[in-house]
Amino acid sequence: MPRPADPAKRADLLHRIRGYVLRNGLTSLSLRPLARELGTSDRMLLYYFGTKERMVAEALSLDDRRPLLRFRDVRNATDAPENAAGLRRLLEELWEEFHSPDRRAAMPLQFELMTASVLHPDKYGPLMLDLITEWTDLYAPLFVRLGMSDQGARNEATLLVDATLGLLYGSLADGDWDRATTTFRTLLDRLESGWTPDGT
Template identity: 30%
Template structure:
């Protein structure tokens, strides 16, 4: 008879695996190097998670929770324009780059048709829409929040791939002006 599962050991492995994925990314994720980094065997990872895919799903869940915790703090008394500035500052902080990279990697894999990534991407996008809506004027429609999310996502990809901070900051301020003119801030 095998050992009974140890939830604390699994939780610790999951936390450490999430840290590893945030640093290394998903692109070349392999069980053996991950296990070696964690100081365990690949077999132990399979024991706790069942498959590499399930491990990835659970790791992404941890990453999403950490990301949402970093972004969901909103001052409801602040002016929506100020809230959007706070969101932009958080999104462009160096601390958030690993989270954004993991989200963008998931989205690319979902585009390639990998279903477990597609499921995760759907949930992540819904959570991001809630974050964006919380930073806009109350009552903004879901499609409008989606447009703002798409604009912010595009600016973030642009900023982190080109490292052109000044230009992307100017574009963010132009977006903010358009939102204000449209009565969304």
């Protein structure tokens, strides 16, 4: 019978893998160079994580400061937004967290993952789908709370997720974070009036 994986060793490896991936990117990631830097073997990495893609997914989800984790806490709290103005304030706070300087270091990796999910959908498509689904699933209940139908809430959530990803990507490309913030607020200006049952 194989010996069970050491949880402490696995956790330590995962933290170090995350650091390596942040420094070196995703698309050229190879297990042997990674294992060499970590002082282990590619066979041992597969023993602990099963596949390279699963390893990457766990490494990306390791950050306990992710803005979406905070958003989940707010969504589940009793003081979740009860009106459109409150939801807008929450979305603006989340935007500020996403494009804060300390979050930008991890952002290129997220968009590298997005590109990899298109070029290699069999390997990385599920990871990107999980990310978008997580984000949409966090937004949609907040719109339902304001009185939207389930389908209307998911449509609104999808619009916000896709638009926010586009603005973050554009900001990363041209470095103009102020322009993106102004555009995001303009988007909210146009959407906020629809976040009520009667659209007023």
